[in-house]
Amino acid sequence: MTSSFTRRKFLELVPTILAAAPAFVSDISGGAAPGWARADLAGVFGSQMASAIAIGRRYLDACAVECDSDLLVDAWFSQVPGIRGGAETGAHDLIAFFQDRFADDFERGDTVTVDGWVLSRTEARLCALCALS
Amino acid sequence: MYIDSRQLDSKTPIETDVCVIGGGAAGITLALELAGRRLRVCVLESGGFFRDPQTHDLNAAVNVGRPYPVAATRLRYFGGTTNHWGGHCAPIRSLNFEERPWIGDAAWPLTRAELEPYYARAHRVLRLGEYAYGLDNTVRKMRMSLLPFDPKRVETVVSRYNPLRMGREYRRAVDESGNVTTYLYANVTSINRHRVSNYVTDVSVATLSGRSFTVRARYFVLATGGIENARILLASNRIQAAGLGNGHDLVGRYFMEHIWYTSGLILAADPDVDLPAYSRLRAIEPGVGVRCHIALPEAIVRQQQIPDFRAEVLVRRSDAFHDSVQSASAIRDDLAKLDFPDRFVGHLANIIKNPAPVVKRLWADQPPLLYVLANHVEQIPNRDSRIALSTERDALGLPRATVDWRLSPLDRLGIVKAHRLIAAEVGRSRFGRMRIEIPDHEERILDQASAGAHHMGTTRMHRDPRRGVVDPDCRVHGLPNLFVAGSSVFPSGGYSNPTLTIVALAIRMADRLKELLKA
16 A cells, blocks of 8 residues: 555646656756656646546546545556655656556557547546546 | 430431440540540440530439438539549559458459559549559658558558549540540430340430430440449340349349448647648649548458448547537538537547647647548448339439448448547557547437448449359350449449549450450
8 A cells, every 4th residue: 555645746746647748847847857746736737637637537437436546546556667766756757657558558458438539548547546536 | 426316316226336335434434445446436425515404313313221312423424423523543452352251242353463454544544643552652752741650550541633524534535536426415225135145236225305216236335323334224124024134133232332421539639730641632743632541451451350441531620629510511510419518628638638849839728639530431232232223214214213222230330440440549659539439329320421422333243143243354144245334343342432443444344345346
């Protein structure tokens, strides 16, 4: 089970991951890759958070069994390289990791359909996490 | 030479070597290929050089099946439907010539390789420039960006376009040929067979002005289009009640179209992506355009066991969607039918967008870029989809055709599978996300689908007379001197627009006739 501290940071980064914005992040932070303790990205990426929540709610409507943030976080948290190391994993690495996971999901056919839109299961779950948090 | 049959006063039958019934793409091609040879050719064209309402009314048919725009899809004057076509050309793929048990009895009794030299010659007739459809010698040579898809999953294919009006283009050449006489306003009402032998002896011709005459020939070619070819054969029933060449109840059956179905949205992650190769025609040579579409590779079609699939990719900004209720455009009307509560597409765009290096642009109120798929899909040959005869009669006393166009659940399933594959590749390639919009339950299969105005299959080709109306030479089984030209002979339609193949087959037939007549 992950600590509430690292889970909170993970949740704050979810919109960033979904926006896949490595340039974004470095620009906002003045060129240096932010560490875990830096800006509240959920606040910065307010519009993406709202979108993630909207999509997440749709996903949870269709997949009520995943209506559990612990389950969703644990599903991914342990797979992120170095995530338990906290500060060692930069947002950039996290974004790249999940972008690869999204592509892998499509490659393997692990997709979900939300309102007709075919999404990576991982991205749908990340959105669900935003909706639950 | 052109003769107005309405003025003809001929009690003496017209004698010729080759009688071509129909002055459309196939008929004009045959005339051109036989021009200048030591043989007489007569072309019988129902109309004149321009559309006239009374002649056009002879095309009216009775629709007894799903909605089908019969009158709009046919023209009845010199040049036929090349008088209003879009000029879209591509050869039929090799896959379509093969046995494909998953779509039934659809193999062609010839191979793509056998037709290849005729495709190249057809390019000259249709003024399409170089016979080249590969990406390297078309769009890549023009340095155009392509979709970032793995071609083993979803490929880009190229079509060439030249909306050549064949009647106008070749009117003079046919006139000056010396050995071709074209009878305008000449409507064939019956193809007549000798009572004892199986030879066609003559055709009966009538005009709307009340004239009539007969034409005798050594060889006859029926080239009036997929609906009319069947109609004329069925109506030629003085000796064989079921119609000429219809000993096995195949004439008129297997009526196929290209399923035209606007469905499927792709949301691009990059709002600045521009792919004119797909959205616009680009000139590759004077008078010739090229455009890209997406298709499933042949290997995937075989693996998935679905009909052949191609889609045009139409570009729209999503603000066009929001304004769609005001727009008369067909695409915007389609988007208007879609239900997007909570601006889901905007949310999705926010999530997937892959920003350009300029950060500020990310915050601009840039509407996301949407692509709409205009699917152009092969129909599975369906025996019950057919052209038959009505009890209604036209002004010449000929029974009108009935059109009963039918689709099957497998047609729908093929598109669903194709869309799932495309959606997977859209995501895998990081291009964006796709929405599949085919309803799970509909009163009618693919309720919103329309047709590509390509009439195919009604006198299908097969070596076995029990499974086809014409043989591999497009000669009617059992009738040694009657040939059929046009897309009615196609055993399967593939996804390619048919005109290039129609012209290629007509050239091939002309070569055969020259051999037979030693001309």
